[in-house]
Amino acid sequence: MLNVPPQAFPAPSSQQRVAAGGRAKVPLKPGRSLMDWIRLTKSGRDLTGLKGRLIEVTEDELAKHNKKEDCWICIRGFVYNVTPYMEYHPGGEDELMKAAGADGTDLFDQVHRWVNYESMLKECLVGRMAVKPIAAPKGMLPEKKVLGASARDLTPSYDWFQTDSLITIVIYTKQKDMNAELVIVDCQDKRLRGEIIVDDHSYLVEVDLDHAVQEDVAVNIAEKVGKVEIILKKKDNIHWKMLGQALESHNTFIKRTERGLFYRKCKLVSKTEVTHDTKLLCLMLPRSTHLCVPIGQHVYLKQTIAGTEVVKPYTPVLPFLPLDFKEPPRHDGAHLYLMIKIYSCGLFTQALDHLQIGDYISVSNPEGSFKKSQVQTSEDLFLLAAGTGFTPMVKLLNFALTEVGCLRTVRLIFFNKTEDDILWRNQLEQLALKDERFEVQFILSQPTKDWVGKQGKISSPLLSEFVKRSRKDSKVLICICGPTPFTEQGVQYLKDLGYSQEEIHTFTA
Ligand code: FAD
Numbered sequence: 001m002l003n004v005p006p007q008a009f010p011a012p013s014s015q016q017r018v019a020a021g022g023r024a025k026v027p028l029k030p031g032r033s034l035m036d037w038i039r040l041t042k043s044g045r046d047l048t049g050l051k052g053r054l055i056e057v058t059e060d061e062l063a064k065h066n067k068k069e070d071c072w073i074c075i076r077g078f079v080y081n082v083t084p085y086m087e088y089h090p091g092g093e094d095e096l097m098k099a100a101g102a103d104g105t106d107l108f109d110q111v112h113r114w115v116n117y118e119s120m121l122k123e124c125l126v127g128r129m130a131v132k133p134i135a136a137p138k139g140m141l142p143e144k145k146v147l148g149a150s151a152r153d154l155t156p157s158y159d160w161f162q163t164d165s166l167i168t169i170v171i172y173t174k175q176k177d178m179n180a181e182l183v184i185v186d187c188q189d190k191r192l193r194g195e196i197i198v199d200d201h202s203y204l205v206e207v208d209l210d211h212a213v214q215e216d217v218a219v220n221i222a223e224k225v226g227k228v229e230i231i232l233k234k235k236d237n238i239h240w241k242m243l244g245q246a247l248e249s250h251n252t253f254i255k256r257t258e259r260g261l262f263y264r265k266c267k268l269v270s271k272t273e274v275t276h277d278t279k280l281l282c283l284m285l286p287r288s289t290h291l292c293v294p295i296g297q298h299v300y301l302k303q304t305i306a307g308t309e310v311v312k313p314y315t316p317v318l319p320f321l322p323l324d325f326k327e328p329p330r331h332d333g334a335h336l337y338l339m340i341k342i343y344s345c346g347l348f349t350q351a352l353d354h355l356q357i358g359d360y361i362s363v364s365n366p367e368g369s370f371k372k373s374q375v376q377t378s379e380d381l382f383l384l385a386a387g388t389g390f391t392p393m394v395k396l397l398n399f400a401l402t403e404v405g406c407l408r409t410v411r412l413i414f415f416n417k418t419e420d421d422i423l424w425r426n427q428l429e430q431l432a433l434k435d436e437r438f439e440v441q442f443i444l445s446q447p448t449k450d451w452v453g454k455q456g457k458i459s460s461p462l463l464s465e466f467v468k469r470s471r472k473d474s475k476v477l478i479c480i481c482g483p484t485p486f487t488e489q490g491v492q493y494l495k496d497l498g499y500s501q502e503e504i505h506t507f508t509a
């Protein structure tokens with residue numbers, strides 16, 4: 001059951017009031033939370049003013065609706081009357097007005113591509129733009145879609161062959177350094193989706209298979225030649241005449257940001273306490289999924305809450321901090337571990353907390369801008385984390401200590417309210433004892449009187465005390481993650497201390 005007090009919700013620091021990525025933070029009026037919006041959409045009120053009709057909208061018509069009290073916006077060819085939503089928009093009315101009477105797709109993609117606007121705004125749908133989209137006829141293999149001549153040479157291609165028992169799809173990525181993180185495969189109900197990430201582009205093989213296949217899917221990657229094989233086991237040993245029917249996005253090579261998020265259902269297999277309010281959730285990927293979340297990247301979880309799809313980002317961690325760094329940890333592709341703080345009046349986390357072992361939840365493909373190469377050349381690595389902002393640091397820390405040969409110092413500066421809030425304190429202290437390159441500094445903003453450690457909030461004096469080059473010319477990387485204002489302040493203090501933008505990475509959605 002949802003138990004959300006409408007007036008007090010969300011609190012001033014809520015994500016519903018704070019747009020991700022450091023954009024406008026606008027206090028919403030009481031009674032204007034996401035939950036209130038969901039209630040309004042269920043009230044049966046006519047939110048478009050069209051009494052349930054859907055219309056074709058010309059560009060001229062769209063342009064006329066450009067005022068707050070009459071505001072239409074087009075997203076991916078669909079037009080929404082967003083006037084009723086204005087006061088509920090976490091980024092504020094002015095942000096929405098930037099796309100008033102116009103195509104807001106690019107703006108939307110820049111700010112929060114992951115928000116499920118189709119579900120959130122379904123009652124505001126006015127209709128489609130009158131321009132007919134050019135779609136490949138279903139069932140035919142469309143020509144590759146590429147973004148201009150420069151991309152053409154790099155466009156991957158595919159082929160397939162079969163034996164009595166196997167179907168092998170071969171993708172020639174034309175990339176030398178292919179690896180498991182760049183290949184995402186799902187096969188559900190005869191529908192195969194294989195995505196290859198090539199820098200900021202994505203190549204997709206997406207077909208309705210001709211015949212049924214077994215549940216497990218194997219992926220082989222010839223890294224040096226950039227060849228990826230997706231191997232499916234036939235359910236029946238019959239000869240396939242064709243691979244299957246091409247789906248709309250099959251054989252396309254487009255910018256990643258233009259590809260819709262893809263979700264698969266994962267099973268909750270365990271839930272363990274990390275602290276009084278934070279849990280470690282273990283999700284099992286389907287056997288027919290190949291997905292590895294790269295360091296520093298997050299996934300989106302999707303739940304239907306009171307009939308509306310709600311999406312929130314979470315950064316997978318490791319099941320624990322490995323202390324033995326002799327060998328890189330073995331990749332366990334079957335499970336995702338998420339360390340999640342359950343907020344007492346959090347819309348999404350309360351629903352998550354009510355999931356039972358064995359329940360399913362939708363998990364998206366990974367996203368995020370962090371690149372391993374940023375840390376591979378570092379000599380001094382500083383990790384500034386606040387609360388669950390610790391999550392991207394887990395894999396990063398492990399990678400740095402295991403695989404980055406030139407590192408001299410790794411220092412985690414971990415900001416929390418109280419001692420009870422510190423995530424994996426014991427493991428971090430043990431790691432610091434075990435590896436002399438690693439140091440951890442806990443800083444508490446609301447300690448009890450027994451706390452003998454550092455006290456305070458992120459500040460210039462604190463950062464100048466703990467963030468220091470080990471040598472005058474050391475290569476430094478400073479990673480920051482926490483509440484948006486924490487991250488923004490951290491960046492500003494670091495710049496004031498003389499660190500350059502290239503030396504700082506912030507984790508945002
Ligand atoms: P909301 O309904 O948005 O807020 C309800 C109440 O929760 C608020 O009134 C407030 O009391 C409290 N609250 C919500 N957000 C905050 C906040 N930021 N600071 C203080 N109080 C708050 N969270 C994790 O626990 N683990 C992760 O691995 C993780 N990864 C993330 C990765 C990215 C890229 C981003 C942008 C965020 C990540 N988050 C993570 C935060 C997560 O996406 C949600 O914002 C969070 O779980 C709150 O969701 P909610 O719907 O329960 O809370």
Ligand code: NAP
Pocket residue numbers: 015298315341386387388389390391392415416417421443444445446457458481482483484485486489507508509
């Ligand atoms: P929290 O417990 O509320 O706070 C942790 C510490 O940060 C406390 O010492 C707190 O001090 C301080 N702090 C909070 N807000 C601050 C601000 N505005 N300025 C300076 N210091 C501040 O944190 P949390 O509830 O775990 O929240 C973690 C945050 O990290 C969330 O916003 C989440 O969205 C974000 N996150 C982001 C990612 C990502 O990849 N981008 C991943 C995980 C989490 P006070 O005593 O003053 O509150």
